[in-house]
Structure formats: C-alpha cells, structure tokens
Amino acid sequence: MLSSEKKKPPKKLSREIMGRLLITAATALFFFGFLYLTADSIAVTYYLEKGIVLTEGQLLTLQAWIRSISLLTAVLFFLALFLFLLGQKMAYLQEMIQGVEALRTHRLDFVIPVEGDDELTELAESINFLSETERRLRQRETELQEKKERLMRELSHDIRTPLTAILAYSDYMGQKERPEQEEIQEYIALMQRKARQIKALTDRLLDSGSRQLECIEDGRLLMEQLAGEWEETLEEMFSCSVETKDCPQFSGMFDIQELRRIFDNLASNVEKYADREQPVELRIDSMGHRLRILQKNGIEKQRTAAESNQIGLESIRQIAAFYGGAVSVSMAEEVFWIQITLSEIQEPHL
Structure with a gap:
C-alpha cells in the first residue's frame, strides 16, 4: 500500500x-x-x-x-x-x-438537501454533484450545437457571395460572342480566386471553424487588395468610392480568409439592399490605435430591415470580436453606415 x-x-x-x-x-x-x-x-x-x-x-x-x-x-x-x-x-x-x-x-433540477455528517450525507452530495455535472454537460452540449449551427449558417451564407460572383463572371463571358484573350484571362483569374475562397470556406466548415492565422507584414497592402476586390464586385452596378490613403502601415497575425469574408459580406449587403442611384463609399483608416473599415451607402426604398436575416452582419461581428474589435451600425435618412474596428495596430517589422 x-x-x-x-x-x-x-x-x-x-x-x-x-x-x-x-x-x-x-x-x-x-x-x-x-x-x-x-x-x-x-x-x-x-x-x-x-x-x-x-x-x-x-x-x-x-x-x-x-x-x-x-x-x-x-x-x-x-x-x-x-x-x-x-x-x-x-x-x-x-x-x-x-x-x-x-x-x-x-x-436535473432535483436537489437533495444535505443534512448531517455521515455516509448518507456524502451520498447526497455525490448525487447532487452528478446532477449538476450532467446539467452543465447538457448546457455545454446545447451551446456547442448552437455554435456549430451558427457557424454553418454563417459560412454557408459567406460561400454564396464568391459563388454568385463566379456565376456572374461565367454568365458575362458566356454572353460575349468574341471576348478578347486578355479579358478571358482576367475573368479566369477572378473565378479562380473566388473558387479558392470557396474552398477555404468549405475547408473551415469541415474543420469545425478552426482559424489559420498567419503573420502579415504589410497590412496596408492587404487592405488595398481586399478593397480592390470589393470594388471589382460592385463597380458594374454601383458608383464606388474607395479611400485607403489614410490606412496606416501595420503588421500582425490574421486569418486572411476571415478578413476577405468581411469585405465579401459588405459587398453582398450592398448588392442586396443599397440604392443603385447613390454612390457607395468604402474607407479604411485608423481610429485611435485600431484599424477601422467604414462603409456608407444609400438604402433602396423598396427594401426593409425585415428582409435581412442579419447572418452576414453577425458573421462580421464575430470576426471583429476575435480580433478585439467591434461593429457599429447606423441607419438614418435612408443612409446605411457600418463601422468595423479590428485589432490594435502594430508597426511593421523592419
């Protein structure tokens, strides 16, 4: 012994x-x-x-x-x-x-009163402990199930944006009788990029939402690229204005696909609810020590807030929250504002 x-x-x-x-x-x-x-x-x-x-x-x-x-x-x-x-x-x-x-x-709501100080008391405490443990496990299981369902809804919603772009590009090319070779290569590159984005989203869905963080040394360049993709998606239907000159130089650990999902959801929201007669503005700068993304667009009069299921907005909120940021939304005088703040900005390594 x-x-x-x-x-x-x-x-x-x-x-x-x-x-x-x-x-x-x-x-x-x-x-x-x-x-x-x-x-x-x-x-x-x-x-x-x-x-x-x-x-x-x-x-x-x-x-x-x-x-x-x-x-x-x-x-x-x-x-x-x-x-x-x-x-x-x-x-x-x-x-x-x-x-x-x-x-x-x-x-699991049954609780045995603890009385005395003997084996029956210990047995009552053990039964109460098992009941409480089972209750917490069930609560945790419910939370995980809800989180899984929410993740599936969000990623399924985000997959639709690049998929819609691929369909739009392919339909456009199919309607042209003699597209130029340079134009063909450009649209093929766009569709390949969107296809890789869909693959990354489906991989994350199958991998239960795990993130793939990587070190970004030139964050400003990345923001300019994502803003350019945002503009490419909308420029045929809207008058777009992109402002990135005040975007600071920064570095950090980011999941690029998550950042791309932010811009895709912003573009998708514009396509669904924005007034095509009014310009759409995108601005990337800093607020305090945080990176800020600001989008402004008019609201189509026939659209109502009830038509939106808020999945894209909730997806943006969760991504921003992971990086320590937040999302604020404002709708006044038929103008929609959304402000997204991300993690604190770090100076790039020299």
Whole structure:
C-alpha cells in the first residue's frame, strides 16, 4: 500500500445507528425501572390502605405481573422510539432514492438537501454533484450545437457571395460572342480566386471553424487588395468610392480568409439592399490605435430591415470580436453606415 494513500474513515452511519440504539435502550431501561417501581409502590400503598394482607406467594405473583407488564411496555416503548429515530434516516434515504430516479430520468433540477455528517450525507452530495455535472454537460452540449449551427449558417451564407460572383463572371463571358484573350484571362483569374475562397470556406466548415492565422507584414497592402476586390464586385452596378490613403502601415497575425469574408459580406449587403442611384463609399483608416473599415451607402426604398436575416452582419461581428474589435451600425435618412474596428495596430517589422 502506498504511503500517500489515505486510510478509509470509520463508518459514521453505523456508529450513528448504534449510538441511537444504545440511547434508545438506555431510555427504555430507565422507563422500565421507573414504571416497575412506580407500579409496585402504588400496589403496596393501595393494599395497605385497604387493609389487605397478601401472602408471600401472592406478593411474588403480583410483582411478577407488574414486572411483566412493565417489561412489555418498555419493549414497546423501545421499538417505537428506535423506529422513530431510524425513520428519520429512512426518510432521508428515500429522498436519495428519488434523487437517483430523477437523475436516471434526466430531471436535473432535483436537489437533495444535505443534512448531517455521515455516509448518507456524502451520498447526497455525490448525487447532487452528478446532477449538476450532467446539467452543465447538457448546457455545454446545447451551446456547442448552437455554435456549430451558427457557424454553418454563417459560412454557408459567406460561400454564396464568391459563388454568385463566379456565376456572374461565367454568365458575362458566356454572353460575349468574341471576348478578347486578355479579358478571358482576367475573368479566369477572378473565378479562380473566388473558387479558392470557396474552398477555404468549405475547408473551415469541415474543420469545425478552426482559424489559420498567419503573420502579415504589410497590412496596408492587404487592405488595398481586399478593397480592390470589393470594388471589382460592385463597380458594374454601383458608383464606388474607395479611400485607403489614410490606412496606416501595420503588421500582425490574421486569418486572411476571415478578413476577405468581411469585405465579401459588405459587398453582398450592398448588392442586396443599397440604392443603385447613390454612390457607395468604402474607407479604411485608423481610429485611435485600431484599424477601422467604414462603409456608407444609400438604402433602396423598396427594401426593409425585415428582409435581412442579419447572418452576414453577425458573421462580421464575430470576426471583429476575435480580433478585439467591434461593429457599429447606423441607419438614418435612408443612409446605411457600418463601422468595423479590428485589432490594435502594430508597426511593421523592419
């Protein structure tokens, strides 16, 4: 046996029951003596007052009867008192049986009151611990399931944006009778880029949403590229204005596909709800020590807020939150503003 192994504590419940048994026996013995002496004294006093003289045999018989009745009464008293004291433990044991049954039927709100300091108390604490653990596991399982479903909705929504772009590019090229070779190569490159984006999104979906962070040394160049892709998506339908001259030089660890999802969701929101008669503005700069992306567009009058399922906006919020940023949205006078802040800006390494 290892020296670090603890010795088992003495059984408290058996000692408690034995203690109650001894107390009950002592009480019953006292009750028997008190009852016997009292009854014998009353009988003697009665016969003396009546002037009745008993023979020795009659006196012994009377004492035997008194002793027998007192003993029987004391035994009944002992049983009644012991069963009463034991019944308290049995009632507590019944509560534990109910707790086990509740745990078996997944009624996890059942709590056994903790009373005393014995094995039954430890058993009640163990049952309550199992119930609480099961409740937390179920809550955690529900949260994970909701998170998984939310991730699937968001990524499925984000996949539609590059897929729509690929369909638009292919339809455009299919409608042209004699497209120029340079134009063909340009659209092939665009479709390949969008296809790789779809692959990255589906890979992340299959990989349960894991991020692929990489060190970005020239963050300004990356922002300019993403803003350029945003403009390419919208320039045929909207008058776009992109401003990146105030974007600072920065570096950091980023998942490029997540950043691209931000711009894709912004472009998708413009395509669905923006007024095509009004310009769409995109600005990338800094606010304090954080990178900021700001988009402004008019709202098409026929569109209402109820038409949006907010999946794209929620996706942007979660990405921004991962980098320690936030998203604020404003709609006033048929103009939509969205401001996205990301992580604190770090100067690039020289």
